[in-house]
Structures are given as C-alpha cells and as structure tokens.
Amino acid sequence: MTVGQQFEQKWQENSGKIIRIRQIAELPGFLEGIVRSYGHHGNMPIVMAGLPKTWSDAISQGSAQAAYLWAEGGDKERFRQYCEGSTLGVTGCAWAAADAGSVSLYSDSEQSLLPSLLPPIHAVILKESQIAETFQSGLQAMYQHAKETHFWPSLIKVIAGPSMTADIEGQLILGVHGPQDVYAVIVEE
Amino acid sequence: MPERQRIAKEDETVVARVQLFVTCLADMVRPQAAIAAVRAMERRGVNVEFPSNQTCCGQFSYNAGYQHEAAILARHFLEVFETGETGHDETEIVSLSGSCAAMVIHSYPQLLFDDAMEQGEPLSVAEDWKRRAQAVGTRIREWGTWMGKTFGSAQEKGHHLPVAYHLGCHMRRLLPPSGELTNMLKAQGILAREPDDADQCCGFGGTYSFTEPAISTALADDKLKNIDKLVHDQGAVCLTSADLGCLLHLAGRQRRQGSPFPACHISELVDLADQNRLTPEHIESLGDEGRK
Amino acid sequence: MGQLPFDPRPWPIRRNQALQDQTMRHTIGFVTRRFALAKRDVYRKNPAIEASRQAAVGQKRQAIRDMPRLLEQFRAQVEEHGAQTYMAAGAHDAIAIALRIARQAQAKLVIKSKSMVTEEIELNQAFESAGIVVRETDLGEYIIQLAREKPSHILAPAAHRNRHQIDELFHHDASQQGIQPPVSDEIAELTHYARFRLRQEFLRADMGVTGGNFLVAETGTLVLITNEGNADMVTSLPRVLVSIVGVEKIVRDWSSLVQIIQQPAMSGIGRHLSSYTTMVHGPRQSASAEGPDEWHVILLDNGRKALLGTEFEDVLSCIRCGACLNVCPVFREVGGHAYGSVYPGPIGIVETPLLTDLQVLPEIPSTLCTLCHACLEACPMDIELPHHIVALRRLKAKRRLNARRLDWTMRTWARFWQTPQGYRRSVQIARLAQRVSRQPRILHSAPGLFGGWFETRDMPAVAAETFHEWWPKHHHTGASEK
Numbered sequence: 001m002t003v004g005q006q007f008e009q010k011w012q013e014n015s016g017k018i019i020r021i022r023q024i025a026e027l028p029g030f031l032e033g034i035v036r037s038y039g040h041h042g043n044m045p046i047v048m049a050g051l052p053k054t055w056s057d058a059i060s061q062g063s064a065q066a067a068y069l070w071a072e073g074g075d076k077e078r079f080r081q082y083c084e085g086s087t088l089g090v091t092g093c094a095w096a097a098a099d100a101g102s103v104s105l106y107s108d109s110e111q112s113l114l115p116s117l118l119p120p121i122h123a124v125i126l127k128e129s130q131i132a133e134t135f136q137s138g139l140q141a142m143y144q145h146a147k148e149t150h151f152w153p154s155l156i157k158v159i160a161g162p163s164m165t166a167d168i169e170g171q172l173i174l175g176v177h178g179p180q181d182v183y184a185v186i187v188e189e
Numbered sequence: 190m191p192e193r194q195r196i197a198k199e200d201e202t203v204v205a206r207v208q209l210f211v212t213c214l215a216d217m218v219r220p221q222a223a224i225a226a227v228r229a230m231e232r233r234g235v236n237v238e239f240p241s242n243q244t245c246c247g248q249f250s251y252n253a254g255y256q257h258e259a260a261i262l263a264r265h266f267l268e269v270f271e272t273g274e275t276g277h278d279e280t281e282i283v284s285l286s287g288s289c290a291a292m293v294i295h296s297y298p299q300l301l302f303d304d305a306m307e308q309g310e311p312l313s314v315a316e317d318w319k320r321r322a323q324a325v326g327t328r329i330r331e332w333g334t335w336m337g338k339t340f341g342s343a344q345e346k347g348h349h350l351p352v353a354y355h356l357g358c359h360m361r362r363l364l365p366p367s368g369e370l371t372n373m374l375k376a377q378g379i380l381a382r383e384p385d386d387a388d389q390c391c392g393f394g395g396t397y398s399f400t401e402p403a404i405s406t407a408l409a410d411d412k413l414k415n416i417d418k419l420v421h422d423q424g425a426v427c428l429t430s431a432d433l434g435c436l437l438h439l440a441g442r443q444r445r446q447g448s449p450f451p452a453c454h455i456s457e458l459v460d461l462a463d464q465n466r467l468t469p470e471h472i473e474s475l476g477d478e479g480r481k
Numbered sequence: 482m483g484q485l486p487f488d489p490r491p492w493p494i495r496r497n498q499a500l501q502d503q504t505m506r507h508t509i510g511f512v513t514r515r516f517a518l519a520k521r522d523v524y525r526k527n528p529a530i531e532a533s534r535q536a537a538v539g540q541k542r543q544a545i546r547d548m549p550r551l552l553e554q555f556r557a558q559v560e561e562h563g564a565q566t567y568m569a570a571g572a573h574d575a576i577a578i579a580l581r582i583a584r585q586a587q588a589k590l591v592i593k594s595k596s597m598v599t600e601e602i603e604l605n606q607a608f609e610s611a612g613i614v615v616r617e618t619d620l621g622e623y624i625i626q627l628a629r630e631k632p633s634h635i636l637a638p639a640a641h642r643n644r645h646q647i648d649e650l651f652h653h654d655a656s657q658q659g660i661q662p663p664v665s666d667e668i669a670e671l672t673h674y675a676r677f678r679l680r681q682e683f684l685r686a687d688m689g690v691t692g693g694n695f696l697v698a699e700t701g702t703l704v705l706i707t708n709e710g711n712a713d714m715v716t717s718l719p720r721v722l723v724s725i726v727g728v729e730k731i732v733r734d735w736s737s738l739v740q741i742i743q744q745p746a747m748s749g750i751g752r753h754l755s756s757y758t759t760m761v762h763g764p765r766q767s768a769s770a771e772g773p774d775e776w777h778v779i780l781l782d783n784g785r786k787a788l789l790g791t792e793f794e795d796v797l798s799c800i801r802c803g804a805c806l807n808v809c810p811v812f813r814e815v816g817g818h819a820y821g822s823v824y825p826g827p828i829g830i831v832e833t834p835l836l837t838d839l840q841v842l843p844e845i846p847s848t849l850c851t852l853c854h855a856c857l858e859a860c861p862m863d864i865e866l867p868h869h870i871v872a873l874r875r876l877k878a879k880r881r882l883n884a885r886r887l888d889w890t891m892r893t894w895a896r897f898w899q900t901p902q903g904y905r906r907s908v909q910i911a912r913l914a915q916r917v918s919r920q921p922r923i924l925h926s927a928p929g930l931f932g933g934w935f936e937t938r939d940m941p942a943v944a945a946e947t948f949h950e951w952w953p954k955h956h957h958t959g960a961s962e963k
Contacts, residue, residue: 019628
C-alpha cells in the first residue's frame with residue numbers, strides 16, 4: 001500500500017472523506033457539489049487559506065459563490081466574519097500523516113486556522129508528496145524545520161477527522177463545534 | 190521414613206514431590222477441594238507433603254493495609270514451608286488458590302523487608318527476610334497450572350462436559366498464563382468456558398467482600414448474569430475456579446437468592462473425572478461430601 | 482499540601498445513591514466497556530505502539546524527577562515567545578492569579594475547554610462569584626454545568642445522564658436564553674442545540690481558559706487534545722488566553738513529546754489521534770488571523786511536588802487518558818460521583834488522598850477497590866496503582882483512620898493464626914459459634930466485621946472435618962506434623 005493509500009484508508013476510518021483529482025481545474029466542480037450536498041441554497045461564501053495562488057484563483061473563478069482568501073496583511077476581523085458566515089472552508093496543509101490519517105495546519109501570515117474551524121465543512125487540499133509515513137516522523141520533520149528556521153508558528157493544529165463527541169449516551173455525533181464533514185482532496189501529481 | 194513415601198517408592202511411580210499449601214478457606218469451608226487435589230495428585234504418583242503447621246498466607250490483612258499483621262503470618266508461612274520434610278530443596282509448593290500464590294510471589298519480599306525495617310531490625314535482617322521470601326516465591330505454583338504443566342494434556346477423553354470457568358483476577362494478571370490448566374481440564378473431558386466480560390472482577394476482593402458488601406455484591410450479580418448465560422446458551426453444568434474465595438462469594442450469592450447452582454474447585458472436577466464420575470449428578474452432590 | 486474540592490456527604494450515601502441510579506450505571510457500563518475494547522484493539526492492530534509507550538514511560542518518569550529544572554526551562558521558552566507565566570502553589574493562588582488576569586482584561590464572558598485542573602481549583606465558582614460568566618464548551622462539561630454537577634468520567638463528564646434528562650436541561654436553558662429549544666431529544670438534535678448555543682458565546686467571549694495535556698520544556702509548547710474542536714475555538718478566538726496546567730504535565734523535549742503525544746487518544750479512546758491536537762507556542766503573531774493577543778500560563782502545584790522523591794512519585798506520570806477508569810469494575814458499577822472527588826477511578830482514589838495528605842476523602846482507597854489489578858494492566862504509564870492503593874490503606878491503618886472494629890479484627894486474626902494452635906482454636910471457636918447460632922451447614926449470619934458478608938450472601942459453615950483434621954487419618958503416620 002502506498003503512503004497515499006494508507007492515508008486515505010486511515011482518514012476514512014477517522015470519518016473523513018476523500019476526493020482525488022488529477023488537475024486543479026476539477027476542484028471548483030467538486031467543491032460546488034459539496035456545498036450543494038450540504039443543502040445550502042443561500043449565497044454562502046467559500047473561505048480559503050494557505051492555498052497556492054493558482055488553486056485559490058481556480059476556486060474563485062470557478063465557483064458560483066463568493067470566495068475569500070486569507071492573505072498576508074488581511075483584515076482578521078473581516079475574515080473571521082466571512083468564516084462565520086461560510087459553509088465551506090478550504091485550506092492547504094503543512095503536512096499529513098498516513099498512519100494517523102491526519103493533516104497539520106500552521107497559523108501564520110498565509111495560513112489561517114479559521115476556515116478549518118468555523119464553517120460546517122472543511123476541505124483540505126494536499127499533494128501526495130506532503131504525506132509523511134507516520135505521525136511521529138512528521139512531527140520530527142516539523143521540529144527540524146522549526147529549528148533550522150528559528151521559527152515556531154504560534155498555533156499548530158493537527159486534524160484527524162471531523163469534530164466529534166460521544167458525550168451523550170456514548171453515541172458518536174459529528175460536528176459539535178468544528179466541521180461535521182472534513183474532506184481531504186488529494187491532488188495527484 | 191514416613192509410610193506414604195515408602196509406599197510410593199515400592200510402586201516406583203513417584204513422578205514428583207510437592208508441598209501442599211491448602212489455604213485457610215479450603216481447609217475450613219471446602220476441605221473436599223483439598224482432598225480431591227491430594228487424591229488427583231497421588232493417583233498420578235505425586236508424593237504430597239502437607240506441612241501441617243501452615244495457617245494462612247495473610248493476604249486478607251495485607252490487602253486491608255495491615256502490614257504488620259500480614260507480616261506475622263507471612264513469616265510463619267516461610268518458616269513452615271522452609272522447614273517441611275523437603276523445604277530446603279527445590280520442592281515446588283502447590284497452592285489451592287491462585288491469589289494466595291500471587292501474594293507469596295509478589296507481595297512477600299517487600300512486605301517482610303518493610304516490616305522488619307519498621308520493627309527496628311537491622312538492614313541485614315530485613316534483607317534476609319526478603320531473600321527468604323524470594324526463595325519461597327520461586328517455588329510456589331497454583332495447583333491447576335502445576336498439574337497441567339506436570340501431566341500435560343495428552344490423553345484426551347472423547348466427551349466434553351461444559352462448565353463455567355472463573356479465572357480469578359490475580360491468576361489472570363499476576364501469575365504466568367494458565368492455559369495449561371484449561372488444557373488439562375479439557376483432557377479430562379471438562380470444557381472450561383469463560384463467561385462474557387470474563388476479565389471483570391467478581392467483586393470478592395478478600396476483606397472487601399465484607400467491608401463493602403453492596404458493591405461487592407453488585408459485581409457478583411454482573412458476573413452471575415454472564416454465568417447464567419453460559420448455563421442457558423452452552424449448557425454449563427457448574428461453576429468452577431482455581432480460587433475458592435471468588436467461588437464462595439459467587440455461590441454464596443446464588444444461594445442467598447434461592448437459586449443454588451453447583452460450584453466447586455477445579456480439583457474436585459479432576460478427581461471426579463479420574464473416577465469416570467464426571468456427570469451433572471455427581472457434580473451436584475459434591476457439596477454434600479465431607480460434611481456428614 | 483494541596484486543596485481539593487470534595488463531596489461532603491458520607492460515603493454510604495454517595496455509594497447508595499450511585500447504586501440506585503440505574504440510568505447512570507447502564508450508561509457508564511456501556512461507555513467504559515466500549516473505550517476499553519477500543520483501546521485493546523488499537524494496541525493489538527498496531528504492535529509498534531508498544532515500543533513508543535515504553536519509551537514514553539521512561540522519559541516521563543525522568544521528566545518528573547527533573548521537574549523543577551524543566552519547569553524553569555519551559556517558562557523561559559514561552560516567555561521568550563511573548564507569553565506570561567505564573568507558579569501557583571495551591572488552588573487559591575491559581576484562582577487569584579486567573580481572576581487578576583480576567584479583571585485586567587475586563588473580561589465579562591469566559592469560554593473554557595475541558596480541563597480537570599480547573600475542576601480541581603473550582604475556577605467556575607470563583608469566577609461566577611466575581612461576576613464573570615464562565616461557559617464550559619465541552620459538550621459533556623456544558624451539560625453538567627447546566628445541571629450544576631461534577632464530571633462523572635474524565636473523558637465523558639456527563640456519562641451519567643441520558644438524552645431525556647439532557648433534553649430537559651436544554652429546554653430549561655433555552656427558555657432562560659429566549660432561544661429555540663432542541664427540536665427533539667434525538668442525540669443529534671441535542672448536539673445541534675449545543676453547537677448553536679455555544680457558537681454565539683465563542684464569538685463573543687473576551688477570554689478563553691484551557692488546561693493542557695503536555696508542556697514541552699525544550700520548545701515552550703503547550704499541547705491540547707480534544708475531539709470536539711472546542712479547544713481550537715478557545716485558543717483561536719478570544720483576545721486573552723489563560724492556560725492552567727498541572728506542573729506534572731511537563732515533558733523534557735520534542736522527542737519525548739513525539740513518543741507520548743498519541744498515548745491519551747490510544748489509551749483513552751482507542752484512536753491514533755483525537756480529532757484535534759492543538760499546539761500553542763505563544764500569543765498571536767502579528768500577521769496571523771487567529772490567536773490571542775495575550776497568553777498567560779499558570780503552572781499549578783497544589784500538592785504535586787510533595788510527591789517527588791516518594792514511593793508515589795510515578796502517580797505524577799498520569800496523562801489523564803481514563804484507561805484505568807474504563808477497566809475498573811468498581812467504577813463501572815458506581816460511576817464517578819460516588820468517589821466524591823474531581824478525580825474518580827483508580828487514579829482518583831490514589832491521587833485525591835495523596836495530594837491532600839489524606840485530609841480529603843481518606844476512605845476512598847478502601848471503599849472503591851477490589852485490588853483486581855485491571856488498572857495496572859490498562860495504565861499506559863505503568864503507574865503502580867494497586868500497589869499505591871495498598872500503601873494508602875497501610876498509611877490509614879498506621880494513622881488510625883480505620884474503624885476500630887477493623888483494627889481489632891485484623892490484630893486478633895493475626896494473633897490467632899500465627900501459630901497452628903491458635904489456628905486450631907479459631908476453628909473450634911467458629912464451630913462453637915455455629916452451634917450456638919444453630920447454623921450447622923450453611924451460615925446466614927455472623928457477628929462483627931464478617932456480618933458484612935451475610936448482608937447479601939450465604940457461606941458454608943466450617944466443615945465437620947477440616948483438611949488439617951482429615952490429613953492425619955489419610956496418612957495415618959501423621960509424619961509431617963513436627
């Protein structure tokens with residue numbers, strides 16, 4: 001099993017959903033489908049962060065909804081309001097781990113955690129080359145990088161599935177505070 | 190020379206020599222279990238020695254936090270099993286309770302060391318007690334596991350009588366795996382079935398059973414519910430265990446509720462099987478023997 | 482010595498109330514067994530975990546021994562990242578510090594993610610008395626906050642309540658808030674209500690409070706683990722963040738963190754990771770969209786450091802995974818409230834009296850453990866729980882905290898049984914008692930401490946012929962009697 005397949009399997013075990021696309025042009029269509037399947041008919045914006053410009057442009061241009069991207073120097077209050085009013089948050093990630101089925105996001109000038117937190121759906125877009133074999137090796141690499149660059153992001157968030165709880169009668173429910181649906185969109189290289 | 194040793198020698202069938210630790214509970218309230226164990230061993234050519242000064246391992250006091258009281262009994266235990274006929278060699282001690290064996294192995298060394306220090310003995314004395322406890326600890330075995338290991342499980346009987354088997358917590362978690370015991374039972378035609386939730390405590394817990402009867406009993410009821418299921422689903426004919434404490438607790442609860450169900454030590458089943466009397470009727474009458 | 486809150490009702494009342502609560506017992510039994518099974522599965526399917534676990538145990542033990550130095554290193558690191566740190570010796574100190582921060586920040590609404598330490602110091606009550614609204618945001622914690630109860634399980638605080646009871650609580654809350662109540666008592670609808678209700682407060686809150694799962698000394702990192710994502714709300718949204726963490730949460734370096742970070746999820750719920758693992762290094766960097774402007778870290782001692790260098794030191798390695806609760810037969814019967822402490826289960830009956838030098842709930846090591854050793858088997862940190870429970874019972878006996886009757890019984894018992902003559906005499910006395918009480922074969926009652934047995938169970942009488950008496954007849958030489 002490739003690292004990508006292993007990630008896929010574990011991510012799904014964690015109640016996450018998987019989409020594989022060959023080229024970025026396919027992305028807006030998939031995202032539209034996701035938003036529609038959630039049953040939102042109003043004009044809810046898509047919020048984005050931590051994406052390469054070509055990707056975010058593709059989403060902005062290809063979607064019927066308005067799309068807002070977090071970018072360096074952005075107004076954080078306004079971006080937070082967009083996130084609060086959004087159905088779908090789309091982000092990149094710093095790295096993923098196959099054995100845990102997890103993705104890791106750093107809060108910095110390019111990446112915001114809010115699109116992964118406030119909207120009911122979060123889609124994280126990653127390339128297979130970003131997937132570490134194990135969560136432990138990914139953490140080690142992250143540490144090496146931080147040491148070399150002398151920089152630790154103030155917030156790091158590892159996501160391994162949708163927001164969930166079993167606090168009432170032990171029954172598993174998705175989407176307590178964070179997203180109830182998390183999609184990993186793997187861009188094949 | 191004691192007569193029984195002479196007899197055994199004439200037979201030339203002595204396969205092992207053991208010291209029997211009968212435990213206080215078996216001695217006083219279920220002597221049939223100990224008698225059955227002796228018969229089963231002697232039938233197989235085991236030379237059984239019973240150091241008759243033995244009393245109790247002291248686990249009741251130890252678990253309740255009475256270290257000095259437990260140490261008094263532990264020291265007595267060591268003296269008894271070090272000075273039997275064979276106490277100074279490597280003779281194995283077979284215990285009719287897994288829990289008591291675990292007590293000797295795991296708790297004695299530190300208990301005796303700590304108590305000696307607390308009583309103001311010199312360090313060398315405390316260390317000596319610890320060493321003696323460790324030496325005895327290497328010799329003690331739970332009876333059924335020892336039987337399984339010594340006699341294997343080769344001669345399988347054709348038929349299998351299902352019984353509900355309760356593996357006590359200390360045997361399960363503090364002694365070496367006891368698969369040989371259940372294999373030995375199987376070879377005797379006894380199919381030991383563990384109830385659902387088998388690894389949950391039955392609630393006996395030594396002193397706990399009378400200091401906290403409500404919780405102890407709630408746990409017994411959980412266990413008995415799962416044992417009942419074995420009776421109904423798999424036709425288990427009795428409850429058995431290598432630990433009499435658990436057995437008395439569970440059987441005592443059933444009797445109080447007006448639904449007594451045969452319960453006996455594994456040794457009693459092996460003894461019956463040896464005599465080709467392993468039937469539900471004979472098992473049911475086990476409790477009546479030895480108390481006329 | 483630490484200060485811990487406790488339920489002042491006597492033990493028998495707490496116990497009986499628990500045993501009578503069938504709803505609670507059913508839910509707790511279900512939840513604990515499922516967690517325990519999931520834990521066993523994840524270890525079985527991933528044998529490589531075991532090496533990490535063992536490494537984590539060794540490193541955590543060492544970190545505890547080096548605690549004072551590592552705490553200083555942690556403080557220096559996070560302060561360099563722009564945070565402020567505080568050492569709180571006891572519960573009152575931690576409260577005073579947190580209140581001072583809240584007042585300076587003019588906080589009116591505080592949102593909290595799940596934290597056992599804030600239960601330990603009773604932060605909510607203190608803030609509310611100071612006129613500051615505190616909102617628990619973990620679903621289970623929110624439910625018990627509405628019910629004004631304590632958690633019944635470390636991981637599932639509201640495990641003792643069923644959906645109907647929770648629906649009632651939410652309806653009451655909705656009418657007070659003037660908002661739509663849950664559509665039905667379906668669990669999904671109840672959860673949806675909580676999401677909607679708490680979201681408004683997440684967005685309005687001035688201050689957030691978290692606990693912490695790990696503190697990394699080398700890098701100055703606080704790690705928070707949740708499944709709901711509420712800790713992410715708390716660390717991302719309010720302008721002031723206060724993290725209150727027990728000093729024992731320290732690990733030495735990043736590689737120690739790597740070994741231990743998956744243990745809470747693996748051992749607690751049987752997953753490789755919980756849904757959210759959040760690492761905080763400092764307040765918001767200017768270009769970030771989220772994170773607090775101020776971050777305050779309060780390190781709480783409250784009786785922990787007093788355990789350093791004692792036989793109980795390994796207790797400080799606890800990672801609050803809940804594995805010992807999930808396998809404990811007694812916990813499964815009575816749930817968390819019977820313990821009377823914020824820390825229930827095997828770890829609770831050890832930690833509660835230890836942190837308070839046996840001043841708080843000294844009865845619980847005796848009343849809530851059968852010494853079955855399941856907790857030791859389950860504990861990923863190899864904490865010697867049964868050993869400590871016996872040791873605490875020993876301390877109690879030594880300090881004369883037990884009933885006189887128990888002292889007397891144990892002393893007399895040992896006095897009789899230390900010699901074979903005494904043992905024989907005890908058999909004769911028992912037989913005499915059985916004759917006098919006309920119970921020849923089956924006992925239905927007995928005097929003194931043993932009476933407890935007969936409240937619910939029978940027992941065979943002492944045999945007409947004990948094994949000791951049988952043996953010489955069987956082996957008629959009686960040779961072994963020396």
